[in-house]
Structures are given as structure tokens and as C-alpha cells.
Amino acid sequence: MSERDVDVIVVGGGIGGLSSALALARSGRRVRVLERAPEFAEVGAGLQIAPNATRILREWGVLDEVIGLGVLPRRLVFRDAVDGRELTHLPLGEEFVARYGGPYVVIHRSDLLGVLQRACDRAGVDLVPNCEVTDVETAQDTAVVRSAAGVQRADVAIGADGLRSRLRARLSDDEPVNSGYVAYRGAFPVEELETEPDERALTDVVAYIGPGCHLVQYSLRGGEMFNTVAVFRSPGFLRGEAEYGGPEELDEVFAGACPQVRHGLRSLWRVRHWKMFDRVPVPNWVDGRMALTGDAAHPMLQYLAQGACQAIEDAHCLAAQAAASSGDWPVALKEYERVRTERTARVQTSARVWGDIWHVDGVARLLRNELFLSREPDDHKHVDWLYGA
Secondary structure, rough: OOOOOOOHHHHHHHOOHHHHHHHHHOOOOOEEEEOOOOOOOOOOEEEOOOHHHHHHHHHOOOOOHHHHEEEEEOEEEEEEEEOEEEEEEEEOOOOHHHEEEOOOOOHHHHHHHHHHHHHHHHOOOEEEOOOEEEEEEEEOOOOOEEEEEEEEOEEEEOOOOOOOOHHHHHOOOOOEEEEEEEEEEEEEHHHHHOOOOOOHHHHEEEEEEEOOEEEEEEEEEEOOEEEEEEEEHHHHHHOOOOOOHHHHHHHHHHHOOOHHHHHHHHOOOOOOOOOEEEEEOOOOOEEOOEOOOHOOOOOHHHHHHOHHHHHHHHHHHHHHHHHHHOHHHHHHHHHHHHHHHHHHHHHHHHHEEEHHHHHHOOHHHHHHHHHHHOOOOOOOOHHHHHHHH
């Protein structure tokens, strides 16, 4: 693989990397993906895919498969985590789909990655696992990728190597920002749950928002699996402890939550937790013949459920700019950077603000609840910019 036998090398085989590979392959580029893990796989549980991404998945010809493996929820519901009452909801039915040109889908991360991997196979993408990339160098007309498989060359390299991207260091000396929040996840077959969820729980995406914590639940795989995510601000982190976020903290922070939320904590994997990081937006994603994408470019907190969606948008934009520039990669990459940095910076900063709103306490919580309760379900002004772009 030392010859320049591909046009694009994508570094990283997660959702962002495979989305970029698929989009570029569909536009006629020869693409290779180098993934450091032994196989292409995602760790985690459920994933929310909003219309700004499902429109693109339809264009790529994979939306039907995604829907078949996922669930089309009826509503996005917000409840108070302390008293359990519904604060507001967003209907996700026919009017929503017509407004934004695509549905809202929830799917297991591994299922979405499988869809993208199969689509890449069909498109002729060369998928290479167990191949860690150590560096990328760019010359006037070549990207030189140094990897476990030796030196490889292409017209351009795409860095899709995640939150702790090695390639991002070529462009910025910033580090991931620790939010101090910790996530616990769980995805179990419905028949394995202590109590079968009611019909509303199986058809809605429900977020219980509370002081320093929240819990999100929805069904997966056609309603056969139930997904739960619990997130909280770690007392140990606030005390400056190096090790923090254990199960005892989970129970401590959620002790004042309503019965529905405390019951939901039983549906979590307690042997593992995820510390929540993002990064400050940066304006430069391009270094010669290399560009960043996905979490390598714009890792964000999860409150807008847009991490995967923005990576899919990146891929779509990158392929479009490559086509518009007629293969002039320096032009294509700089235009991709110009278009995408502004958009993703807004999503990153908005996600932080949204997390602050979710987690307020005291008088601020009462005011937030009143604002949510006064909202009409058909009011889309706060999501038009996100889903309609």
C-alpha cells in the first residue's frame, strides 16, 4: 500500500470517518480508511439522528436501512427530573418531517456504523483495520500518511481520529475541556428490564432535566431494546479528585429525583462510565492537503444530540466542495473549512448553553420550567436553525 493508488486516505473509522469515506466515494473518489482498532466498531448505546443528518442519509441511499434498524419516535419530551411533570414536547410526526425534509431517528451506534460500513463496501472503499496512523505530512500535491502499514500517499488526507485527535495537534495546541460531568449508559432488551416500559416510553424520546443531572430514555431496534443515559456533575470532580464519577456518586446526585428517574437508574451499566469532554471551537481545520472532520474538528457536549449529525454534515459538505472545485483540493478544503467552522462552532457553544439550562437549580429552575411550560408544541423557532440548515 505504498503506492499512490487512492485519492483520499481517511484516518479513523468511526461514524465521522466512514461518513466522509462514503460521501467521497459516491462522488467518484478512490478512498481508503485506516482504523487503528482491530475492527470497525462503536462502543456505546443509543444515538439520535435529526433531520439535518437524515436528509443526507437519504441522499446517500441508506436512510431506509437506518430506519429499519432504529425507531421513529413520536415526540421529543422534556420533564422535570425532580417532580416528573412534563414541561414541553416537540412532535416528530408528519408535520415535523415535512418541515425539515427528513425524520428524527434513534438508532444504536453500532447499527449506524454497520450501515455506513456496508455502504462503504458497496461503494468500493478500502477499509483497513488494525492500522494506526502516526503522522501525516503534506507536500504541494500529496498527503503522505505514515502508518503501521508503512508510508501511504494520496491527494488528500482526512483526519477523523476523534476527540483526542493526534492530527489536530498539527493545527492547534489546545486540549479537550473537561466539563466535570459523567455519563452512565445502558441498552437492554425490553424483556430483561424489571418493569416493561409503558407505551409512551417506547414511542417517545424523554429527557428528565434536573439540578446538576439529567436522564434520557428511548427505545431502539424497533422497540425491542430500551436505551437509558444518565449524566451528572461529579462531586468528586468539583473537589479536585483525580478519580471521580463512580456509582456511589451517581446515586448521590440522583437521590432527590422523582421515582421515574430513580427507577431508570436500574437500567444502566454500572461497570463503566464516560467523562464528558468537548473543545473550544477553532477556525482552522486545514493544513495543506490534510483536513479535520467530526470530533477531531469539533467535539461537542451531547445536549443537542448533534455529534454524529455534524460529522455527517461535514462529510456531505466535503464531498460537495470537492465536486465543485473539480478536484482542486486546496480550494475544496479551504471552502469546506470556511463553511463548516462557523456552523459547528455555533452548535458547540449552543450545546454548552443548553446543558447549563438543563441543569439549573433553585429559582433558575423554576423560571426555566415556566418558560418551557409556556412554549407551544408547534413553536420551532429554537430548532429551525439546527434542523433546517
